[in-house]
Amino acid sequence: MRGGAAIGAALGTLAAFLGEIRAPEGLLLLLIVAGALAGAFAVGRRILSVGAGGLALLLSLCLLTPVSRGPLNALVLAQLPQQADAIVILGGGVQCGTRTLEGSSQARLLAGLELWRAGFAPVVTVSEQSDVFSATCPKMSDIEREIIRALYPQGGPEVLTLTSVTTTRDEAARVRELAGQRNWTRILLVTSPSHSRRAAGIFAAQGLNVVSVPAPETRFDYTLPLPSDRLRAVQVVLYEWLSRAKQSVGGTPER
Template identity: 80%
Template sequence: MLGGVAVGAALGVLAAFLGQVRAPEGLLLLLILAGGVAGAFTLSRRILHVGAGTLALLLSLCLLTPVLRGPLNALTLSQPPQRADAIVVLGGGVQCGTRALEGSSQTRLLAGLELWRAGYAPTVTVSEQSDVFSATCPKMSVIEREVIQALYPQNGPQVVTLTNVTTTTDEAARVRDLVAARGWKQILLVTSPSHSRRAAGIFASQGVTVISVPAPETRFDSTLPLPSDRLYALQTVLYEWLSRIKERVGGTQER
C-alpha cells in the first residue's frame, strides 16, 4: 500500500503540472488514495506499476530528446502583420493575490502594443474575464488598461474591452459583434504561439477571419535545448491537445 501511495503521489504531481488542473489538491489526494488501494492487491498493483512504468518511459523520451518540436510547431500559426482595423489581444490570465498579469498576458499585451506603435491598427482590445472561476479576482482588462496608461499617458491607442469572457470562444463572439457594429474588415490576432492556430480556428468558426501574429514565447525556449524547456513544452502540447479533444466531444472549451 505504501508503494501504491508513493506512485499515486507521483502521478498526482505530474497530473497537476502537465494538466494544469484547476484543483490540484483534490486530484492529488484522490490519486494517493487510489494508488494505496491499488497497491493492496496483486493484480491492481501490477497494473499500476506497468502503467506508471510506461508513462515514465514516454516522459523520459520527451525530456531527453527534442521529439516535441514537431507537435509544438504544428500548434503555431504565424503570419506577417498587415494594416488592420484592430489588434485583438487575447487574455492569458491574472494573479488574483498579487493583482499582476500572468506572464502570457503581459507578453501578449506588449506584443499587441508593438503592433499598434508600428502603425498596423489604431485600436487594441483587452479582455475582461467573467466571474466563473473567481468573483474576487481583479479584472484583467482593468490592469491592462493601467499598463497601457502608464506606458502611453498621452496619445495612446484606442482601447476596447471585450466584456465578461471565459473562453476564447467568448472573445471571438465579442469581436464578431464589434466587426458587425463598427464595420471592421481586418483583425490582427495576438496570443501565445501554441494557442495561435486553435484561436484562429475559433475566430473563423464565429465568422471572423484574422491574421495571426503570435506574441513571443517566454515560458520556454521553443527550440527545446534543455530538459526544462521540454517539460514546459510537454505541458503546453498536452493542454492544447486536451482542449481540442474536449471541444470535439462537446465539453466546455478551455481558454
C-alpha cells in the first residue's frame, strides 16, 4: 500500500512538471494527494503500475532519441515577415523575485524590435499580465518598456500595452479592439516557436489577419542534440497538447 501511494504521489508530481501545470500550491498538493490515494488501493495500484511502465518507456524513447522532433515541429508556424500595421509581442512571463523577464519574454521582445528596426511596422505591443497568479510580480509590460527606452532613448517605436491579460485569448481580444480603433489590416505575431501555430489560430479566430514570425527558441536547442534538450521538448509538447485539449472542451487556453 505504501509503495503504491508513493508511486501515485511521484506520478502526480511528474505530471505537474511535464505538463507545466500553473496552479496555486493548494491545487498542486491536491494532485499529488490524489495520486497517492489512487495508489493506496489495489485497482489504482494496477492502473498506476501500467501507466508508470508505459510512461517510462515513452520518456526513455524521447530522452535517447530525437523522436519528439516531429511533434515539436508540428507546433511551429513560421512565415516570412510582411509590411504590417503593428508587431504584436506576446508575453512569455516574468521572474518575480529578480524582477526580470523570463528567457522566452526576452527573446520575443528582441525579435519584435528587430522587425520594427527592419521597417515592417511602426507600432509594437507589449502585454501587461493580470494579477490572477501573482499580484506582487512587477508588470511585464513595464519591464519591456524600460528595456525599449534604454535601447532607444529617442526615436523608438510607438509602444502600446495590452492591459490585464492572463491568456493568449485575452491578448487576441485586446489586439482586436486596437485593430478596430486604428484600422489595422495586418499584424505580425511574435511568440515562441512552439506556441506560434496555436497563437496564430487564436488570433485568426478573432478575425485578425496574422503573419506568424516566431522568435528564436532560447530554452533548448530545437535540433534536440542532448537528452536535456529532448526532455524540455517533451515538456513543451505536452504543455501545448494540454492547452489544446483544454481549449477544445471550452476551457481558457494558456499563455
